[in-house]
Amino acid sequence: MARRRSVSRQLGWVLERITRQSGRLPPSTPDFGSRLLGSSVESQRSRRRRMRFLIIVFVAVADLIGIAVVAVIVIVAVPEPSIFSDAPGWLTWGIAPAYATIALLVGSLWVRRRLSSAVGWSIEGHAPTRADQRNTLQAPWRLAGIHLVLWGVGTALLTTLYGLVNADFIPKFLFGIGFSGIVAATNCYLVTEFALRPAAARALEAGRPPRGLAAGLMGRIMMVWILGSGLPVLGIMLSSVFSLWRRIETRAQFVVGELILATIVLIVGFAMMWIVAWLTATPVRVVRAALERVQDGHLDTTLVVFDGTEFGELQRGFNAMAHGLRERERVRDLFGRHVGRRVAAYAEQHQIELGGEERHAAVLFVDVEGSTQIAASQPPMEVVNLLNRFFRVIVDEVDQHHGHLNKFVGDATLAVFGAPMRLNRPEDNALAAARAIARRLGEEVPECAAGLGVAAGTVVAGNLGTRERFEYTVIGDPVNEAARLSDLAKSTPARLLASEAAVTAAGHDERSRWQLGEEVVLRGRGTPTRLAAPTAEDFAGHD
Structure with missing residues (x-):
């Protein structure tokens, strides 16, 4: 029994040592001064x-x-x-x-x-x-x-x-x-x-x-x-x-x-x-060295409180401050993951108010094709892993093209370009992101086909909900149009369609990568929409 207690004590000391090692000051600053x-x-x-x-x-x-x-x-x-x-x-x-x-x-x-x-x-x-x-x-x-x-x-x-x-x-x-x-x-x-x-x-x-x-x-x-x-x-x-x-x-x-x-x-x-x-x-030197580490971004820094005077209170206060910063960074990271990094940054810089404002933006809608059959034919964990690979491609390209991934709706994704961060020509970013996503999905996740739709126009962007629970989102006709285009795109070779308005508003370089097609009346809309698809060269994967 005594030997067991001794081994347990040694294991406890090893765990304590590993835990403390992670947040220690550099060797140039001894723990006890x-x-x-x-x-x-x-x-x-x-x-x-x-x-x-x-x-x-x-x-x-x-x-x-x-x-x-x-x-x-x-x-x-x-x-x-x-x-x-x-x-x-x-x-x-x-x-x-x-x-x-x-x-x-x-x-x-x-x-x-x-x-x-x-x-x-x-x-x-x-x-x-x-x-x-x-x-x-x-x-x-x-x-x-x-x-x-x-x-x-x-x-x-x-x-x-x-x-x-x-x-x-x-x-x-x-x-x-x-x-x-x-x-x-x-x-x-x-x-x-x-x-x-x-x-x-x-x-x-x-x-x-x-x-x-x-x-x-x-x-x-x-x-x-x-x-x-x-x-x-x-x-x-x-x-x-x-x-x-x-x-x-x-x-x-x-x-x-x-x-x-x-x-x-x-x-x-x-x-x-x-x-x-x-x-x-x-x-004082120990606290100063710890502050310099925090300024360099090492928020896991902790001090050993070894003084019983006011300096001990200073060391304890530093640890409390560092703990608060770590908690704040953790909440900030979770907030950014849930609402998007750009929305999180926008919320920190501006006072959050319910309501919205009109913005000119481009909208990209991505919807998985045959998601019901995929869920029925594979184990749940494999479906989850497949969707995570699918969404990783979308998140990467939306971030690369300065967009905001607004939400995941089941197996569909809504991305906005031009809100909350303003862009000079959001159509360029949305169309380029859509082409890159279509190409990468075909190369990296071929077993999960999807339809992509791009539309542009005036939307209402802002915080919708109540004071207790609200969400930053966009509403308007371009959102509905992009969703209908993604449905229609599932039956096209490129699985990617855009509205004529979005393509014509883009810059010359991006516009040259698209070709206009027929006019169709999308479901739920009264006026026809002329479709645009990527050119054969872009469809083949040359960007």
Whole structure:
């Protein structure tokens, strides 16, 4: 059973990976804003190992830098009293380095345990709950709190022990270790928030975090400024006041010490603000790259929401926007398929109103010959496939000649040229399309013969129906005439007839491809119509 669950979990991960791969950003734009964090399609186990390694390394480096800053402050910046000559060796060479070593080991184990409890759910492969989300998003704060505890204990311990030896050590260690501890804890928060982006991305799938759960962008920046610049500057001021009051340094020592402290604060403040600026800029770059892909037509682009601040809302908003665009494009595509691309474009550019207008247009009517016998002699699916091949020819040629395929009526088709898009001479387009359709049907769908009729004149084109359900169509005498001509054309060799009015209104080149014939009275009409058929050369297939 356990093996079956493991296989099922692996299959689920593979399917998730394939799904996410389709809408990913290009390799130049990492999913989480940095290549150090890997990809969103990485396995959960690899992702967890990566996050744990990055956090342990980053936190250890931050602690070591903090210890180095303490050494610079207590040895160089504030040399008097000296920890070498004015303090016992067991304290300087024994207690201080021993506590630093123990704190590093305890801190690493504590961080690892806290990290496992915060993001351990992600390795199990189940959907995150609200509790998982809360633990994951609060993990950077809790890990920073661990550092504050360890550095706070060290500050209290060493300040007390050195203060018992000489009271002048108290402000020196209180400022030196306290300042370094605050900087190390702040850096721990920043690097942990960065390294936990993949876990935060999965945690945010549970929904928007509650207000106050994750620090906002303004809160993050102000916190870094206060802890990285504000408090250290205040410490320098208090240290200066204490030095002047106690008069334990010469003027040169005082100036050099203050310059060193100011330089440390300047470097540390700059580094912390740079980290914040980088953490702030990477989500913006990811969103910008995604917007560029959408502008290029890749509407399947989606972002991994990995930030718990306002940038997470921006990423979530982008995904909602992209989803809306995909839905709009899908509806637009369906609308275009149902009513025709040109009608869809016309409807988007103009306000839709019921009613119609008079237009000069040409009409092509195509009707299948013997459709009843075809349906009775073949299985239904074969009939459907045959008709689809038949209609594909008609759709191709009508589109090629800038017409509008108005409707399919059973096994018949009505195409209009000149509405809704105006054409200079719609007769040319309709007659050329009819000749091409007749030729291609004979070559590509010989088992499905059809009659084609072309007529031209004034029609009423517009939206007919009600506000709830309407249809763009054309009505008028040319429509009826084209339908009658298609019936009559079934008994002619070319299976294609046009009215004299349509041929004479065409241009010279198109008109030369047709020959006039006899006059007939079409069914349902009172006046005779002179027929026109393609010339023998065109009938033979030479266009």
